[in-house]
Amino acid sequence: MRLDRYITKSRIIEINSTDLTGALQELVEVSTKRIQEDLNPRKITNQLIKRERTMTTYLGNGVAMPHIRVKMKRQYIFAVGRVKEGVEFEGLQEYKEVRLIFLLLASENEKNYLNVLASLARMFRDRDLVDNMIAAPDVSDLKERVVLGFGGLLARPERRQTRFNRLLLKEGEKIARESKCSAILLFGDTFAGGIEGARGLPNFRTILVTRGASERTLETSQIENAIEVRSFSSQRLSQARSAILIGLTRGIFKHNDRLLCIGGIPASNQLDTLMVVDIEREFQSVIDRENDLLPPSVKIEVLERMIAIATELSVEGREGKPVGTMFVVGDTEKVNNMVKPLVLNPFYGYRMEDRNVLNPFMDETIKEYSVIDGGFVIRGDGIIESAGSLIHAPAEFYDNLPSGYGTRHSAAAAITKAADCISICVSASSGQVTLFRKGVMFPLLEKPIGSS
Numbered sequence: 001m002r003l004d005r006y007i008t009k010s011r012i013i014e015i016n017s018t019d020l021t022g023a024l025q026e027l028v029e030v031s032t033k034r035i036q037e038d039l040n041p042r043k044i045t046n047q048l049i050k051r052e053r054t055m056t057t058y059l060g061n062g063v064a065m066p067h068i069r070v071k072m073k074r075q076y077i078f079a080v081g082r083v084k085e086g087v088e089f090e091g092l093q094e095y096k097e098v099r100l101i102f103l104l105l106a107s108e109n110e111k112n113y114l115n116v117l118a119s120l121a122r123m124f125r126d127r128d129l130v131d132n133m134i135a136a137p138d139v140s141d142l143k144e145r146v147v148l149g150f151g152g153l154l155a156r157p158e159r160r161q162t163r164f165n166r167l168l169l170k171e172g173e174k175i176a177r178e179s180k181c182s183a184i185l186l187f188g189d190t191f192a193g194g195i196e197g198a199r200g201l202p203n204f205r206t207i208l209v210t211r212g213a214s215e216r217t218l219e220t221s222q223i224e225n226a227i228e229v230r231s232f233s234s235q236r237l238s239q240a241r242s243a244i245l246i247g248l249t250r251g252i253f254k255h256n257d258r259l260l261c262i263g264g265i266p267a268s269n270q271l272d273t274l275m276v277v278d279i280e281r282e283f284q285s286v287i288d289r290e291n292d293l294l295p296p297s298v299k300i301e302v303l304e305r306m307i308a309i310a311t312e313l314s315v316e317g318r319e320g321k322p323v324g325t326m327f328v329v330g331d332t333e334k335v336n337n338m339v340k341p342l343v344l345n346p347f348y349g350y351r352m353e354d355r356n357v358l359n360p361f362m363d364e365t366i367k368e369y370s371v372i373d374g375g376f377v378i379r380g381d382g383i384i385e386s387a388g389s390l391i392h393a394p395a396e397f398y399d400n401l402p403s404g405y406g407t408r409h410s411a412a413a414a415i416t417k418a419a420d421c422i423s424i425c426v427s428a429s430s431g432q433v434t435l436f437r438k439g440v441m442f443p444l445l446e447k448p449i450g451s452s
Contacts, residue, residue: 183260347384424436
């Protein structure tokens with residue numbers, strides 16, 4: 001979805017208020033001005049503040065993203081305001097770090113609302129992009145930078161390809177052709193200065209693997225598709241297993257495909273590795289049939305989001321301590337019959353939209369509740385049904401796992417045999433992230449950064 005079409009320069013302003021309420025009032029006023037719809041600025045501002053008291057919209061990197069659904073014919077209204085010295089809000093220190101406020105008004109009937117929120121959150125996690133906007137010398141330049149940023153034109157300048165990189169790409173294409181590969185996976189995070197090499201494979205189907213890619217990148221290059229996987233390791237091609245798994249669930253690859261992976265050490269600007277992966281052989285433990293990996297009730301983007309959150313928990317832990325937890329996704333009607341609450345359900349009573357894993361502001365909440373005993377039960381559309389739940393499938397579904405795995409992994413394997421779901425385990429002792437499908441174990445992250 002092209003987000004840049006919702007940005008207009010008239011809704012990009014310098015904010016004069018020093019408190020959050022005043023800042024939101026300024027943004028709401030500029031958002032509703034000249035719009036022939038019955039929008040009440042004061043009511044909208046009050047609703048935004050009420051939401052802020054319930055759940056902060058501060059994303060980090062100096063960006064806050066207040067958002068709300070309103071009754072209007074337009075799909076979305078975007079407004080951007082820059083604040084010079086942060087804002088005050090009920091004594092909360094984090095709001096002093098805010099330098100950019102992005103306001104999103106969405107129609108009550110808009111179905112892609114959470115996907116748009118997630119896309120915006122990914123964009124604003126780019127520190128260089130945000131710093132470029134914040135550092136604009138005046139409001140006129142700020143408007144230009146915001147518009148260019150949403151169009152994907154503020155990325156850092158690409159470094160020129162080295163002779164060795166060009167040689168490796170050329171030879172890689174030959175190897176892919178001779179080994180009958182169906183596609184080439186180009187690991188874009190190898191390059192600190194942009195997606196280098198995207199135009200170097202014009203004669204072969206190319207898939208980009210990266211922590212983030214704008215739609216403009218795909219439109220202006222030879223790349224057919226992009227798979228977003230955050231890298232948590234300095235090792236070459238560390239994103240490969242997760243990227244191929246996501247590609248399978250999306251239908252980008254087939255189970256009998258063969259792929260050539262080209263990459264190098266992240267941010268090194270130097271390609272140095274070629275690897276041919278036979279998907280059927282690499283993934284034979286989790287693929288019985290071509291379309292068997294993703295349960296029919298589970299949305300692809302929900303699985304991708306949970307893999308990302310589980311991996312982040314594995315690497316970061318919580319408050320400096322390792323965390324072990326489990327996520328069960330899909331077939332909740334059957335799963336709930338095998339669940340016993342260990343604590344009062346912390347998600348009970350909240351609106352479905354506010355407890356959906358696709359909502360980018362849910363990340364910290366999920367991580368916070370991951371420290372309590374038990375696991376999460378999540379619907380296939382991303383709605384969290386419960387946390388702190390004891391998950392116990394009938395005894396006949398328990399098999400012996402390899403030595404070293406405990407009750408959490410046993411329960412994760414068993415529940416996927418008893419119900420048509422997927423489970424993801426984070427091990428507190430080893431940091432390993434493991435996906436289970438139909439009782440079969442598939443390690444996604446075996447050794448995070450810093451583990452010995």
